[in-house]
Amino acid sequence: MSPSSKRIAAVYDQVLARNPGEAEFHQAVKEVFDSLDRVLTRFPEYAEESILERICEPERQIIFRVPWTDDHGRVRINRGFRVQFNSALGPYKGGLRFDPSVMLGTVKFLGFEQIFKNALTGLPIGGGKGGSDFDPKGRSDGEIMRFCQSFMTEAYRHIGSSVDVPAGDIGVGAREIGYLFGQYKRIANRYEAGVITGKGTSWGGSLVRTEATGYGAVFFTEHMLKANGRGLDGARVLVSGSGNVAFYAIEKIHALGGLVIGASDSSGAVHDPQGIDLDVLREVKQVQRARISEYAQQRDSAEFIGGRSVWSVAEKHRVDVAMPCATQNELDDDDAKLLLKAGVSAVVEGANMPTTPAAIDRLRDAGTLFGPGKAANAGGVATSALEMQQNSIRDSWSFEYTEARLAEIMENIHARCAGTAEDYGVPRDYVAGANIAGFTQVADAMIAQGVI
Numbered sequence: 001m002s003p004s005s006k007r008i009a010a011v012y013d014q015v016l017a018r019n020p021g022e023a024e025f026h027q028a029v030k031e032v033f034d035s036l037d038r039v040l041t042r043f044p045e046y047a048e049e050s051i052l053e054r055i056c057e058p059e060r061q062i063i064f065r066v067p068w069t070d071d072h073g074r075v076r077i078n079r080g081f082r083v084q085f086n087s088a089l090g091p092y093k094g095g096l097r098f099d100p101s102v103m104l105g106t107v108k109f110l111g112f113e114q115i116f117k118n119a120l121t122g123l124p125i126g127g128g129k130g131g132s133d134f135d136p137k138g139r140s141d142g143e144i145m146r147f148c149q150s151f152m153t154e155a156y157r158h159i160g161s162s163v164d165v166p167a168g169d170i171g172v173g174a175r176e177i178g179y180l181f182g183q184y185k186r187i188a189n190r191y192e193a194g195v196i197t198g199k200g201t202s203w204g205g206s207l208v209r210t211e212a213t214g215y216g217a218v219f220f221t222e223h224m225l226k227a228n229g230r231g232l233d234g235a236r237v238l239v240s241g242s243g244n245v246a247f248y249a250i251e252k253i254h255a256l257g258g259l260v261i262g263a264s265d266s267s268g269a270v271h272d273p274q275g276i277d278l279d280v281l282r283e284v285k286q287v288q289r290a291r292i293s294e295y296a297q298q299r300d301s302a303e304f305i306g307g308r309s310v311w312s313v314a315e316k317h318r319v320d321v322a323m324p325c326a327t328q329n330e331l332d333d334d335d336a337k338l339l340l341k342a343g344v345s346a347v348v349e350g351a352n353m354p355t356t357p358a359a360i361d362r363l364r365d366a367g368t369l370f371g372p373g374k375a376a377n378a379g380g381v382a383t384s385a386l387e388m389q390q391n392s393i394r395d396s397w398s399f400e401y402t403e404a405r406l407a408e409i410m411e412n413i414h415a416r417c418a419g420t421a422e423d424y425g426v427p428r429d430y431v432a433g434a435n436i437a438g439f440t441q442v443a444d445a446m447i448a449q450g451v452i
């Protein structure tokens, strides 16, 4: 074992001991640490300055009670979180997730990933994340509004356009952002548009923000494929999920000539050999807020596969590209085996940490191109940063201009990951490229800013 690997292993043991029961956080840290041996050997100052230890410890963690009243007059209690992980590059920036599975370890894993993702965008934003174990499913608009108002009644003390700027994530879309911003404005008594991103486009939001994560992930995929002599044109693609990221990923894949033959939600998947019809999907998931089985009811060419993931489509059909766009650890080793048998040549993460470590190892060993979420899905936060820029100069840019900025950012992220991987002797290893490029940028800023 080299001195660098020994140091990394020792710090990882400390992370396990200091953060018990936070399996997802451990997984996210390990994934980054696994790329850093070469970096610490080349730059011993990162170890001398205890950057590994510092970067794993959030600058601030806020946990608070969120009381609200349901439609029957019953008082409900949820738990709210905001983890302000690292501000070396700018104000903390990262979304809010409302889902019953959310606990401190979830928010820490997402916040940790966010530090490096935000660095990769090349924009001045630090890393943070937040959320609640509140379940928005089946709640009325009134209940959602009261919950969001209560959440913000505490959160407003900790955020601000130069301090910490939340946005959406799972369970937090345009409706929730509206209620959260409204309450912030009421309490703070000022119209501080840059305090939150993902706003409605008529009141300070940026065009393309809604589409940005899905579009950006597809731009990244196209660059990755092109760099390796292929492209999305004619590719058969599976996309998991049918929420914000999945929906716009499907739209852009179709625009670039690919065919998405499967999508899913938490109740099952649909296989549609003629390609997912976005009008039907929009009606089912965004208008009716129904289960994905309804898609198969409304579309003759589609079949519903209840209780199984979208990767099961690969049992019987050729698949060229897989894009997990739903949630963490949704593509495991068995799924990777299935995809490899079906001929997959690229897997790109639209979601955060959707591929298990064993599945990543299997795919990389088989020579499959693998685009990690912290690079591939960075288009969402990058466009949030563009929203902050527009807010600060009180301007709003056209769709075309903003999409062109997004496309340029994704091209740069791809080039940075590919170039860094090459520089460190692991060409085509986008995981190592993303981790090393993000880490070194944040580490250099931390050293420059002293021991704080």
Ligand code: NDP
Residues within 6 Å of the ligand: 168, 169, 170, 171, 172, 213, 240, 241, 242, 243, 244, 245, 246, 264, 265, 266, 267, 325, 326, 327, 328, 330, 350, 351, 352, 353, 377, 378, 380, 381
């Ligand atoms: P949404 O809430 O809009 O959509 C999530 C989708 O995933 C829904 O279709 C949901 O189904 C589905 N889903 C949840 N759990 C499972 C599961 N176990 N199996 C299959 N499907 C499941 O969230 P987003 O699209 O915004 O986020 C998706 C992922 O992308 C998350 O990991 C998020 O952190 C990440 N991300 C999002 C960004 C953004 O800008 N929105 C930016 C960067 C990353 P159901 O309808 O049944 O709940």
